[in-house]
Amino acid sequence: xxxxxxxxxxxxxxxxxxxxxxxxxxxxxxxxxxxxxxxxxxxxxxxxxxxxxxxxxxxxxxxxxxxxxxxxxxxxxxxxxxxxxxxxxxxxxxxxxxxxxxxxxxxxxxx
Amino acid sequence: xxxxxxxxxxxxxxxxxxxxxxxxxxxxxxxxxxxxxxxxxxxxxxxxxxxxxxxxxxxxxxxxxxxxxxxxxxxxxxxxxxxxxxxxxxxxxxxxxxxxxxxxxxxxxxxxxxx
Numbered sequence: 001x002x003x004x005x006x007x008x009x010x011x012x013x014x015x016x017x018x019x020x021x022x023x024x025x026x027x028x029x030x031x032x033x034x035x036x037x038x039x040x041x042x043x044x045x046x047x048x049x050x051x052x053x054x055x056x057x058x059x060x061x062x063x064x065x066x067x068x069x070x071x072x073x074x075x076x077x078x079x080x081x082x083x084x085x086x087x088x089x090x091x092x093x094x095x096x097x098x099x100x101x102x103x104x105x106x107x108x109x110x111x
Numbered sequence: 112x113x114x115x116x117x118x119x120x121x122x123x124x125x126x127x128x129x130x131x132x133x134x135x136x137x138x139x140x141x142x143x144x145x146x147x148x149x150x151x152x153x154x155x156x157x158x159x160x161x162x163x164x165x166x167x168x169x170x171x172x173x174x175x176x177x178x179x180x181x182x183x184x185x186x187x188x189x190x191x192x193x194x195x196x197x198x199x200x201x202x203x204x205x206x207x208x209x210x211x212x213x214x215x216x217x218x219x220x221x222x223x224x225x226x
Contacts, residue, residue: 006153032212043202043217044154089154096211097167098144101154 002027002094006102014110019080021105023090024072032093033066033073038104039086047088048075077107085109113137115218117203123224124193132188132221136205143186144204144215145178154202160186161209193225 003026013019025033034049050057050064050073057064061080066073073092077084087106091099116135124130136143145157156170160180171177175194180186190197200222204215 034214036217043219045217046214049214091154093211095167097161097209098156098159098211099215100156101146103153 002030002092002100004090004092004100004102006090006105008105009103010106010108012108012110013080015080015082017080019077019084019107019109021075021088021090021107022072023074023092023102024070025092025100026071027092027094028071030071030092030094031096032099033064034091034099035064035075036089036091036101037086038089044089080109082109082111115203115205115216117201117218117221119221120219121222121224123226126195126225127192129189129191130193130223132190132201132203132223134186134188134203134205134218136184136186136203137216138184140205140207140216141183142206142209142213143180144206145186145188146202146204147199148202148220149199157188157201159209190223193223195225198223198225 006023031052036044037047038044048062061078063076087104089104090102118133143160146154158178159167162183163180175191178188200220202220204217206213206215
């Protein structure tokens, strides 16, 4: 069935450095790819999303790239700050009805 | 405006008892989703509603789990004869259209503990 793989499961970077999280998906019909940030004890919140008709989208320090041929997409955070520490989830649409999520990446920004 | 509201925020129950979890979506959102998040784990899809109908129930773990949605708004997730492995945070989300095309807005979840 549909599957989303996310790597790495944990990531630790120095403040100011960049962080990259990668996801692959199995359903070639997937056309919507959001990223969610979940701080400890809080709800997941959308931080950026991309649709299949574009290859890259940027919002300030956050960018997402999509390679439909290879069926993978990535989240890039530049100039990381302590408040970027959280768990990040990627997701891919399935059947235009639901989202299947990756297992999450715990990002820690070291001061 | 108001976000997705879930109640209760925490529920402790004894093994074998039934529990009912409630979700009040954002007004006007036609799609509603239930996900389960075990400690330190990802988001496991349970069920999806479009209006009052459930086109996809494929994620419900067993026949002890059921959900309904009435009036195209509030949804309840019922777990019968709870087991310890049911302990998790149950997250509800809604979206303006089907989640395959628009962002999901999550509630704060119900933390269920089965003792």
